[in-house]
Amino acid sequence: MIWLLDNGHGGIIEDVYQTKTLHKKSPILPDGSILYEGEWNRKVVKKIIELSEKEDIRIVNIVPEREDIDIDERAKRVNSYDNAFVISIHMNGTDEFFTDEKRGITTFYYRHNEGRKYSWVFQDFISDVIPNRGIFEKGFRLLTRSKHPALLLECGFMNNIQDVMFLKTENGIEQLSSSILKSMLKINQIMCNDK
Numbered sequence: 001m002i003w004l005l006d007n008g009h010g011g012i013i014e015d016v017y018q019t020k021t022l023h024k025k026s027p028i029l030p031d032g033s034i035l036y037e038g039e040w041n042r043k044v045v046k047k048i049i050e051l052s053e054k055e056d057i058r059i060v061n062i063v064p065e066r067e068d069i070d071i072d073e074r075a076k077r078v079n080s081y082d083n084a085f086v087i088s089i090h091m092n093g094t095d096e097f098f099t100d101e102k103r104g105i106t107t108f109y110y111r112h113n114e115g116r117k118y119s120w121v122f123q124d125f126i127s128d129v130i131p132n133r134g135i136f137e138k139g140f141r142l143l144t145r146s147k148h149p150a151l152l153l154e155c156g157f158m159n160n161i162q163d164v165m166f167l168k169t170e171n172g173i174e175q176l177s178s179s180i181l182k183s184m185l186k187i188n189q190i191m192c193n194d195k
């Protein structure tokens, strides 16, 4: 099986944020910086792949570009593979306000595929890093169009100070990426045993 990693939205090219959707960034943070979700998603995917080099696992980044590639095109890319599992990396929240009430990781699945069966694995491993908000069904376009099991991870809130100030650091990115990779390795193991 091959893992296909999707980094949500667009990154930054020559100081211009490529994401077309509004509010996909943090409010201005206490240190004066802003977290740009699409750029951060790319750092996480890159880190997962970097950490995976010592492991026996096949991973492809389906959006190596910094441009905000349309979701239909992303779906076309994932559907060009056989025997794959899709993980879409995002951060939750908005730049409109800060929240104290919401924080932590949410795993989204869609009923058309067997992603739900494995979503608990991500919740389990990632909750060692940030709090666990649970598993929900939602018809995100990539999840509905993917022919493979597909999960969308909303890895914390960019408008929650505790989440964002940790997750924006090198250490935060490394710990989160490592927990996602551990989940992927665990799922490989479960699938192997099921055969």
Ligand SMILES: [Zn+2]
Residues within 6 Å of the ligand: 008, 009, 024, 037, 090, 091
């Ligand atoms: Zn997003």
